[in-house]
Amino acid sequence: MQTFFTSLYSALISIFQSQRPADFGLYKTDLFSLVGWSTLGVALLLVAAFYYLFNSALRTGMFRTTHWVLTLALAAGLGTLLANTLSKSHGAEGSSYLGYFMVVNLLVAALWFLLFSVLLKRWSTYARTTPFVGPF
Amino acid sequence: MKGFVPRGGASQPATEFQQRIGALITETQVSGAIADRKYYLCENAAPRAVPFQQLRDVVQGEVNQAALGTELPQMLEGILNMPQATQQVSVVISDFIYGPARKSDFSQLPNLIRTSIAPVSQKQLAVAVFGETSRFYGTYHPAVKTPVAKRTLNGEKVPYYVWVIGPPALVARYTAEVFKNAPAQQAFFGLKTSTPAFAPLLTKLTDAKLKPSGGTVYAENNGLTLNPSDDPVDFSVGVNLGELPAAWQKPAFLAQHMQVRLPNGQAALLPNSVRLLTDDEQSGQPVLAPYTHVMRLRVSKLAAPTATLSLALPAPETPDWVAAWSTANDNTPAPRTFGLDQILTGVRQSYPSPLPAVFTVQLPLKNDK
Numbered sequence: 127m128q129t130f131f132t133s134l135y136s137a138l139i140s141i142f143q144s145q146r147p148a149d150f151g152l153y154k155t156d157l158f159s160l161v162g163w164s165t166l167g168v169a170l171l172l173v174a175a176f177y178y179l180f181n182s183a184l185r186t187g188m189f190r191t192t193h194w195v196l197t198l199a200l201a202a203g204l205g206t207l208l209a210n211t212l213s214k215s216h217g218a219e220g221s222s223y224l225g226y227f228m229v230v231n232l233l234v235a236a237l238w239f240l241l242f243s244v245l246l247k248r249w250s251t252y253a254r255t256t257p258f259v260g261p262f
Numbered sequence: 263m264k265g266f267v268p269r270g271g272a273s274q275p276a277t278e279f280q281q282r283i284g285a286l287i288t289e290t291q292v293s294g295a296i297a298d299r300k301y302y303l304c305e306n307a308a309p310r311a312v313p314f315q316q317l318r319d320v321v322q323g324e325v326n327q328a329a330l331g332t333e334l335p336q337m338l339e340g341i342l343n344m345p346q347a348t349q350q351v352s353v354v355i356s357d358f359i360y361g362p363a364r365k366s367d368f369s370q371l372p373n374l375i376r377t378s379i380a381p382v383s384q385k386q387l388a389v390a391v392f393g394e395t396s397r398f399y400g401t402y403h404p405a406v407k408t409p410v411a412k413r414t415l416n417g418e419k420v421p422y423y424v425w426v427i428g429p430p431a432l433v434a435r436y437t438a439e440v441f442k443n444a445p446a447q448q449a450f451f452g453l454k455t456s457t458p459a460f461a462p463l464l465t466k467l468t469d470a471k472l473k474p475s476g477g478t479v480y481a482e483n484n485g486l487t488l489n490p491s492d493d494p495v496d497f498s499v500g501v502n503l504g505e506l507p508a509a510w511q512k513p514a515f516l517a518q519h520m521q522v523r524l525p526n527g528q529a530a531l532l533p534n535s536v537r538l539l540t541d542d543e544q545s546g547q548p549v550l551a552p553y554t555h556v557m558r559l560r561v562s563k564l565a566a567p568t569a570t571l572s573l574a575l576p577a578p579e580t581p582d583w584v585a586a587w588s589t590a591n592d593n594t595p596a597p598r599t600f601g602l603d604q605i606l607t608g609v610r611q612s613y614p615s616p617l618p619a620v621f622t623v624q625l626p627l628k629n630d631k
Contacts, residue, residue, distance in 0.1 A: 144478075145477070145478055146478040146480055146489075146630065147480065148464035148465050148473070148474050148479060148480055148481075148497075149464065149465045149480060149481075150478070150480035150482075150487075151480045151481045151482040151487070152465075154480075154482065155482075217465075217466075219465055219466070
């Protein structure tokens with residue numbers, strides 16, 4: 127998975143900036159997989175909370191696409207935050223590369239959120255058609 | 263030798279010999295870098311062990327009779343034949359005037375010296391030679407005995423030498439830590455330091471001039487991954503050269519002699535990039551703390567997927583001052599020594615040609631494709 131996250135992030139970041147920073151080794155060995163797993167976990171948690179907590183266990187009425195989009199935005203925001211704080215706390219230096227990493231992780235978090243939504247929504251009691259019907 | 267150590271007094275300043283050697287034996291006696299020390303006088307037989315106080319007395323002039331003196335090869339042989347001589351540092355202080363008693367020996371000076379220091383060849387010990395002139399008062403015995411066999415000098419300057427012989431890293435350490443006030447005339451043979459602390463400096467730097475520039479470069483698996491294909495990669499390296507003799511720690515010397523090699527690629531030391539680190543820089547940027555020097559390298563080509571960059575200090579050959587301090591006739595006293603060049607040729611021949619590098623450090627490189 128470390129290789130997967132490294133290829134995913136470095137490929138996406140290289141769209142913005144091909145030059146790798148002097149502390150890229152740190153990204154490669156620690157940050158990409160750490161941030162990658164955390165982002166994946168946060169997206170999964172939010173999806174589970176949206177479909178199974180607020181729209182199965184509880185009947186909150188927050189099943190609309192707007193609610194879903196807001197939760198997605200929260201996942202994306204947390205993705206940015208995670209990329210920043212985890213990198214800084216592990217010794218990454220402030221650089222344009224870190225900035226693009228944050229941008230990319232925003233997209234990646236949103237992507238995971240969308241993916242998990244599609245996979246998991248069918249077992250929700252009240253939100254099985256949010257944000258759209260199907261495909262399963 | 264007695265002439266170097268006049269019994270002075272308040273009115274007569276100490277000779278250069280007395281100042282320098284007095285400081286050297288004192289440092290040797292008190293320095294924490296030395297585990298054990300023994301002192302010997304080489305008169306006319308095997309070295310005779312003496313307590314420190316007696317040696318100090320000799321240096322300050324409390325000698326009643328001039329030693330007859332041993333011929334140089336016998337003296338060196340006696341010193342290197344002492345037990346443990348090849349595992350320890352021997353410091354030889356002498357005028358190194360070698361006028362063989364047998365005339366036929368004159369044709370073989372380098373070989374006689376080389377034979378007398380055979381352990382240097384066999385165990386590849388290092389020899390450091392320091393030369394200085396000192397005022398001399400008393401009877402001077404030149405190597406060339408005609409027209410006069412001896413003269414009385416009254417303060418003319420003649421040379422004396424300090425030789426430090428021993429395992430290369432110990433000689434380097436003794437020179438750097440004990441013989442701190444060494445004279446300017448220095449020659450080193452076979453000197454090697456232990457591998458110095460060395461690392462590329464990429465991150466945690468605040469000084470923009472130290473940060474890497476150009477193409478991609480980052481640290482990975484104890485080496486560097488870089489991509490010089492678009493832009494040459496410049497980066498700084500830190501190295502601890504505290505074990506080198508003071509003269510070799512000078513940035514100008516290092517810039518001139520340091521050698522960068524990169525098989526399957528192209529790398530160079532950037533001009534004017536070697537410098538000493540200041541205390542301020544080290545405390546402000548803790549990543550610099552283990553090093554005494556920084557220098558900047560440029561990798562402009564890397565053809566293979568992996569390569570090893572090596573940074574070495576090749577040993578300089580016999581320095582120019584040796585020729586200037588040598589003479590073929592020392593009958594008239596001058597700041598020159600009879601056959602010094604031949605004596606040091608004998609030392610030089612104890613080592614392979616070219617001399618082995620003083621140190622080499624290596625840095626694995628990987629191409630960032």
